[in-house]
Amino acid sequence: MRLLRIVPLLITIVLVYVLNKPILGLPAFGKLLDPINGCWANAEDVNNNYTQKFSLQQLQHPVTIWFDDRLVPHIHAENDHDLYFAEGYIHAYFRLWQMDMETRAAAGRVSEVVGKKTLKFDRTQRRKGMVFGAENSLRVMEADPRTKTMLDAYTAGINTYIHSLKYRNYPLEYKLLGFAPEQWTNLKCALLLKYMADDLTGYTEDIPLTFLRDMLPKEDFDLLYPEKISGSTPVIPTGTHFEPASLPTIPVPDDSVWTHLQPGDFTDTRKEHDGKGSNNWVLSGMRTQSGVPILCNDPHLGLNLPSLWYEAQLQTPDMNVYGVSLPGAPGIVIGFNDSISWGFTNNYRDVKDFYAVEQVKNDSNSYWFDGKQVPFVKRMEHIAIKGEPDFIDTINYTIQGPVIYDEHFHGPGGLKRPLALCWMAHKSTNELLALYLLDRAKGYTEYVDAIFNFQCPAQNMVYADKDGNIAIWGQGQFVNKWKEQGRFIMNGADKDALWKEMIPMKENPHVLNPPQGYVSSANQSVTDSTYPYWYNGYFLEFRAWRINQVLGETKKATVQDMFNLQNDTYSVLAANTLPIMLRYVRNTSLTPDEKKYLNKLINWRYFLSADDVAASLYQIWWDKLYRDIWSDDFEKVPDNLWPLPERTMQLLQTDSTLKYYDDKNTPAVEGLKDMMVRSYKETIDTIGKLEKTTGVEWYKVKNTTVEHLAKLPAFSFANLKIGGWGNTINAAKHDHGPSWRMVVQMSKDIEAYGVYPGGQSGNPGSKYYASFLQNWVDGKYYRLLFLPNQKQQNITDIKYTLTLQPKL
Amino acid sequence: MRIIIATFFIAILAFVVEYYWPWWIIAVVAFVIIFLFNLNPGRGFIAGFLGIAICWLAVALWRDTLNEHILSQRMATLFGLPHYTLFIVLTVFLGGLTGGLAGWSGSQTRRIFN
Numbered sequence: 001m002r003l004l005r006i007v008p009l010l011i012t013i014v015l016v017y018v019l020n021k022p023i024l025g026l027p028a029f030g031k032l033l034d035p036i037n038g039c040w041a042n043a044e045d046v047n048n049n050y051t052q053k054f055s056l057q058q059l060q061h062p063v064t065i066w067f068d069d070r071l072v073p074h075i076h077a078e079n080d081h082d083l084y085f086a087e088g089y090i091h092a093y094f095r096l097w098q099m100d101m102e103t104r105a106a107a108g109r110v111s112e113v114v115g116k117k118t119l120k121f122d123r124t125q126r127r128k129g130m131v132f133g134a135e136n137s138l139r140v141m142e143a144d145p146r147t148k149t150m151l152d153a154y155t156a157g158i159n160t161y162i163h164s165l166k167y168r169n170y171p172l173e174y175k176l177l178g179f180a181p182e183q184w185t186n187l188k189c190a191l192l193l194k195y196m197a198d199d200l201t202g203y204t205e206d207i208p209l210t211f212l213r214d215m216l217p218k219e220d221f222d223l224l225y226p227e228k229i230s231g232s233t234p235v236i237p238t239g240t241h242f243e244p245a246s247l248p249t250i251p252v253p254d255d256s257v258w259t260h261l262q263p264g265d266f267t268d269t270r271k272e273h274d275g276k277g278s279n280n281w282v283l284s285g286m287r288t289q290s291g292v293p294i295l296c297n298d299p300h301l302g303l304n305l306p307s308l309w310y311e312a313q314l315q316t317p318d319m320n321v322y323g324v325s326l327p328g329a330p331g332i333v334i335g336f337n338d339s340i341s342w343g344f345t346n347n348y349r350d351v352k353d354f355y356a357v358e359q360v361k362n363d364s365n366s367y368w369f370d371g372k373q374v375p376f377v378k379r380m381e382h383i384a385i386k387g388e389p390d391f392i393d394t395i396n397y398t399i400q401g402p403v404i405y406d407e408h409f410h411g412p413g414g415l416k417r418p419l420a421l422c423w424m425a426h427k428s429t430n431e432l433l434a435l436y437l438l439d440r441a442k443g444y445t446e447y448v449d450a451i452f453n454f455q456c457p458a459q460n461m462v463y464a465d466k467d468g469n470i471a472i473w474g475q476g477q478f479v480n481k482w483k484e485q486g487r488f489i490m491n492g493a494d495k496d497a498l499w500k501e502m503i504p505m506k507e508n509p510h511v512l513n514p515p516q517g518y519v520s521s522a523n524q525s526v527t528d529s530t531y532p533y534w535y536n537g538y539f540l541e542f543r544a545w546r547i548n549q550v551l552g553e554t555k556k557a558t559v560q561d562m563f564n565l566q567n568d569t570y571s572v573l574a575a576n577t578l579p580i581m582l583r584y585v586r587n588t589s590l591t592p593d594e595k596k597y598l599n600k601l602i603n604w605r606y607f608l609s610a611d612d613v614a615a616s617l618y619q620i621w622w623d624k625l626y627r628d629i630w631s632d633d634f635e636k637v638p639d640n641l642w643p644l645p646e647r648t649m650q651l652l653q654t655d656s657t658l659k660y661y662d663d664k665n666t667p668a669v670e671g672l673k674d675m676m677v678r679s680y681k682e683t684i685d686t687i688g689k690l691e692k693t694t695g696v697e698w699y700k701v702k703n704t705t706v707e708h709l710a711k712l713p714a715f716s717f718a719n720l721k722i723g724g725w726g727n728t729i730n731a732a733k734h735d736h737g738p739s740w741r742m743v744v745q746m747s748k749d750i751e752a753y754g755v756y757p758g759g760q761s762g763n764p765g766s767k768y769y770a771s772f773l774q775n776w777v778d779g780k781y782y783r784l785l786f787l788p789n790q791k792q793q794n795i796t797d798i799k800y801t802l803t804l805q806p807k808l
Numbered sequence: 809m810r811i812i813i814a815t816f817f818i819a820i821l822a823f824v825v826e827y828y829w830p831w832w833i834i835a836v837v838a839f840v841i842i843f844l845f846n847l848n849p850g851r852g853f854i855a856g857f858l859g860i861a862i863c864w865l866a867v868a869l870w871r872d873t874l875n876e877h878i879l880s881q882r883m884a885t886l887f888g889l890p891h892y893t894l895f896i897v898l899t900v901f902l903g904g905l906t907g908g909l910a911g912w913s914g915s916q917t918r919r920i921f922n
Contacts, residue, residue, distance in 0.1 A: 002920055008912045008917075009917055012839070012910050015905070035871060035899060040899070043871040043880065044878075046874065046878070047874070167830070714886035764882050765875060767876070767878060
């Protein structure tokens with residue numbers, strides 16, 4: 001009997017064991033809820049005093065970090081090493097978990113901490129050669145003494161912070177997901193940069209376009225999927241003179257250079273894609289009230305918390321730069337310094353091509369190339385999976401690159417054919433050096449020297465300086481391609497299909513001080529047809545049409561005008577299509593409800609404002625019309641690659657009898673009018689349902705959400721009251737949008753403004769977690785505090801001073 | 809009287825040792841204190857429960873107040889709780905339960921040797 005008294009102890013031990021162990025994907029509750037070490041330790045005092053002194057090994061001189069009231073650090077260091085050490089330390093201090101997850105995502109190492117459900121994602125990352133590309137870039141980054149110092153110091157700063165942590169100090173998400181921070185490495189920085197390269201150049205249409213080319217009559221294919229949209233207002237203004245190409249035009253090889261696809265090459269259903277965009281522009285002094293240039297940029301990326309961007313100012317004796325940095329990489333990416341300012345949009349020229357691999361029969365270890373059997377280079381990828389044995393993927397590399405898809409790992413639409421991937425993001429490129437030089441550039445020549453190191457992801461880079469110069473470059477590393485090279489899947493056995501010479505950087509499209517007095521880009525076609533090199537890409541035109549229309553009429557612009565333009569929600573698509581749509585529907589028999597909404601549309605002025613009901617009506621109607629026209633004809637196309645909205649708009653304007661207007665799924669032959677009426681009635685039906693559920697105001701219908709990276713709704717913000725859509729300048733979509741809005745007036749004392757949808761702290765328990773979000777939603781800006789490059793600062797601007805001292 | 813002193817000891821000691829040990833040290837604290845105080849099982853449970861609950865409540869309230877409930881609100885939402893105070897209640901109950909069971913075990917174990 002006496003021994004039964006041991007039972008309570010056993011019960012207690014079991015309870016403690018259970019509370020200390022993550023079960024069924026739930027966190028370890030005891031560990032998590034412990035007020036001293038668990039999640040409560042992440043409840044940051046709203047009056048937390050960041051004025052502190054830390055003594056850190058490896059620092060050479062003291063570093064001062066002034067925080068302003070928005071918690072933007074202004075870092076003053078005596079040399080490059082100390083500066084990047086401090087930047088690494090601060091990035092880790094505020095954003096460690098995010099840096100860890102983003103580099104894990106790049107490297108295909110998410111399953112290691114999340115479990116088997118992300119295995120397919122991890123395999124995709126490995127198979128596209130993300131780690132291979134990062135290793136290639138790391139070699140050149142470490143070969144240059146400047147970027148070597150940058151990386152080593154930055155990594156040391158992060159690791160110094162990590163080593164100072166106890167479980168209590170771990171970012172909250174580590175406690176929720178049940179893993180621990182690991183040692184940072186230079187490779188992780190390279191991975192983060194490749195993560196961006198993948199985000200911006202990873203999109204490709206080669207596979208569905210090949211399918212379509214083989215499925216459609218040639219004239220239909222050219223009509224629906226033109227190489228470029230006509231009427232583009234290109235990044236480099238029409239009429240700009242281009243020097244003749246220094247490289248010869250390569251003759252187009254015969255048809256055997258292509259690979260053709262059969263419907264049987266695909267096995268399963270299709271999925272949708274989602275493009276990204278950005279805007280930037282610069283007005284020269286002749287178009288501004290102040291008489292000096294104003295530079296504006298709003299790169300559109302995934303809207304997440306913690307934010308992709310982290311604001312900072314960096315000072316050394318030879319540099320004073322302010323802007324946004326990417327936690328996980330040293331330097332400032334977009335911003336301004338004492339002399340110049342710059343901004344990026346994605347360039348979208350195609351730098352990612354596919355080659356069909358012809359395996360040697362009965363020998364899985366080699367493939368055919370140029371009439372010879374060549375052995376694959378094999379790369380073993382070990383993917384650790386939480387709670388399960390490692391998964392090992394052996395990836396074959398051909399002369400072109402990694403075999404991304406094969407019979408064991410299907411491509412889009414369940415494509416079974418082995419395809420090798422040739423991608424600029426695999427190359428040894430040193431974008432970090434571009435940032436290093438850009439942050440220090442004092443004028444146009446130094447700017448150009450800097451950006452020549454920026455190879456992938458290619459960007460449209462706007463420029464303005466204090467001397468009044470403005471410029472734009474469509475900058476990246478591009479291949480001298482024969483006409484249509486890489487637009488479709490190529491024959492991997494054909495040596496003519498290989499990438500040839502690289503186009504010299506100085507021949508990249510650019511313009512300095514164009515007579516029109518402004519430059520701009522919004523992911524549209526880069527040049528007109530007079531540019532001597534052939535290229536294709538994934539260009540979008542709507543925002544560019546609007547920007548060029550507004551800027552062309554702009555005189556005496558103020559920074560407030562620029563804020564307004566960045567928050568503009570005018571839809572060029574709506575302005576061009578709604579009058580046509582209304583014409584078809586007006587004189588048909590309509591129910592009272594249908595009439596009521598029609599009147600709303602008739603009076604609408606094409607602005608997708610947040611609380612506008614007509615905006616919802618139009619967008620739903622357009623979406624349904626677009627689907628009604630194309631879905632029956634193109635439902636089997638991989639990635640749902642339907643004709644672009646730009647192209648659809650042009651067809652509606654010019655051709656009312658296109659055979660594709662017919663719905664193939666019905667016996668009757670429908671025309672455009674039938675599609676219009678049908679889609680309008682469907683729209684009113686949908687609106688009726690929305691009235692009873694979420695509401696019909698545009699922002700409720702589109703539900704712009706800034707989501708936490710772990711997809712936890714409790715840490716995310718949904719239903720933000722913001723207008724716009726992908727094809728308006730304020731491109732706030734469901735989960736994508738302007739990730740950093742910046743306006744810089746290049747006066748003697750630079751006047752700069754900015755805002756991003758997040759906050760400086762990555763900690764959901766901090767008041768700085770999403771502190772900028774409401775202003776971003778409202779289209780309001782912060783005046784950016786650009787401190788002079790000196791050791792002492794005017795104390796009123798500074799809220800906290802953090803001093804990092806060398807440990808003796 | 810002994811039960812009050814034991815409760816007090818558990819609360820203070822748990823607070824101190826938690827800065828050096830993981831959270832489960834609270835069970836050890838409650839167990840050892842009750843073992844030494846030789847309380848009966850019912851009182852052992854109560855002292856263990858209250859000791860840890862008081863410690864955790866104090867720390868949670870202190871942090872939550874300075875934080876103006878930012879974290880507790882988000883955590884409450886994450887756990888599907890309608891109000892942040894319920895997240896505090898959940899925390900305190902979990903700590904108290906662990907302490908209570910450990911106190912009860914301390915008392916029963918002592919009775920093996922008595």
